[in-house]
Every structure is written in structure tokens, then in C-alpha cells.
Amino acid sequence: MIWLDWLKKWKMTNLQINAQFLQVTLEFGDADKDAAWEMYIELLTRITTQSLDTADGDEKTALDSIYSLFPTTRSIIKQHGRDSLQFTKLAIIVLNQIIRPFTAKWHRLSVSGAFADTAQRLVFRQELAALQADLRRYTGMLGEMAGVEADLLLLEQAETSNADVTVR
Numbered sequence: 001m002i003w004l005d006w007l008k009k010w011k012m013t014n015l016q017i018n019a020q021f022l023q024v025t026l027e028f029g030d031a032d033k034d035a036a037w038e039m040y041i042e043l044l045t046r047i048t049t050q051s052l053d054t055a056d057g058d059e060k061t062a063l064d065s066i067y068s069l070f071p072t073t074r075s076i077i078k079q080h081g082r083d084s085l086q087f088t089k090l091a092i093i094v095l096n097q098i099i100r101p102f103t104a105k106w107h108r109l110s111v112s113g114a115f116a117d118t119a120q121r122l123v124f125r126q127e128l129a130a131l132q133a134d135l136r137r138y139t140g141m142l143g144e145m146a147g148v149e150a151d152l153l154l155l156e157q158a159e160t161s162n163a164d165v166t167v168r
Contacts, residue, residue, distance in 0.1 A: 001026050010137045015097055021089075028145050031083035036145035038076050039091065042069070043139040049132060052125060059115045059124050066131070067103045070095060087145060094138050102131050 004022035007013050028036070043049050047062045048069065073091050077084065106114075106124060114120040 006141070010141050012134075012137055012141070015093055017093065026086065028086055028147075029083055031080045032085070032087040033146050035076050035080040035084040035087040035091075036142040037148070038079075039073065039087070040139060040142040040146055040148065042072050043135060043142065047128075047132075048135045049139050051132070052128060054125065059121050060110055062128060063103065063106050063110060063124075066099060066128075067107070069099055070103075087142075090138075090141065090145075094135075098131070098134050098138070102127065
């Protein structure tokens with residue numbers, strides 16, 4: 001599979017990527033898989049993929065968690081080095097084109113007191129929900145890269161037929 005087909009599969013074609021790069025065949029080495037697994041777990045356990053109910057949570061804490069993906073990603077890239085090149089390519093594109101615009105906008109607004117305004121908090125949560133949709137797709141891509149058999153994103157989503165089942 002080539003990069004273009006993989007991005008289409010995950011509905012991530014809105015990313016701006018060099019046309020020549022899109023024709024490169026995807027081959028994930030062990031370092032890519034290990035790095036993808038680490039990032040996959042980071043994303044699964046943060047507000048990046050978990051819904052933030054309007055009555056719960058704190059916008060500044062959510063923003064800080066999303067911003068912390070920058071040092072987390074850098075650390076994973078450094079740890080796995082040059083051998084995780086496919087992971088690195090995807091991670092840097094997502095950081096710069098999906099996460100950075102959101103954090104840059106909301107950091108500036110939060111410093112100027114936006115989270116004290118109910119209307120601004122609502123806008124933040126709406127934009128967070130849109131970001132989460134992209135990050136869920138990214139998380140799915142990482143799961144595939146890591147070779148995860150079942151998407152753990154679906155683990156907590158109740159199926160219609162089992163909606164009344166509670167495991168304790």
C-alpha cells in the first residue's frame with residue numbers, strides 16, 4: 001500500500017503532503033511499530049480521544065493535555081531514532097498540521113481569559129470535538145501501524161445489542 005491509499009483509507013486526505021511522498025510504499029519496521037504503540041496508548045488515555053461532557057472537565061486542563069503531545073511525540077521519536085522513520089513522518093505531519101493550529105489558537109485565547117467566558121468555553125469544546133475526530137483517526141492509524149488486532153478505541157463503545165450489559 002502507498003501513503004496516499006493509506007491516508008484515503010483513514011480519511012486523512014486533508015493533510016498537505018508532497019505528491020512524491022504520497023506515492024511511496026508503506027513498510028513499517030519494528031521501531032515504527034514500537035513507536036506507534038507508545039503513541040497509540042498515549043492518545044487512548046487522554047482527552048485527545050475521550051469525549052469531554054459539557055458538565056465535566058476543565059478546558060485549560062484539556063488544552064494542556066493536548067499541548068503535551070508535542071514533548072511526548074518528540075520523546076518517542078528520539079527514543080526510537082532513525083529506524084522509526086514512517087512513524088516520525090506521520091507524527092510530525094499530525095503535530096504540525098492538526099494539533100499545532102488548535103493549540104496555537106487556544107493558548108493565545110486562554111492567556112487572554114477566554115476560558116472565563118461561557119461562550120468561548122463552548123466554542124473551545126466544539127473545536128475540541130472536531131480535533132478529537134481527527135485524532136481518533138490518527139490513533140486508528142497508529143494502531144494499524146503497531147499491528148494491534150482490535151481497535152482499542154472501540155473497547156468502551158457499547159454496541160446496540162449489548163447496550164444494557166454492564167461488566168463489574
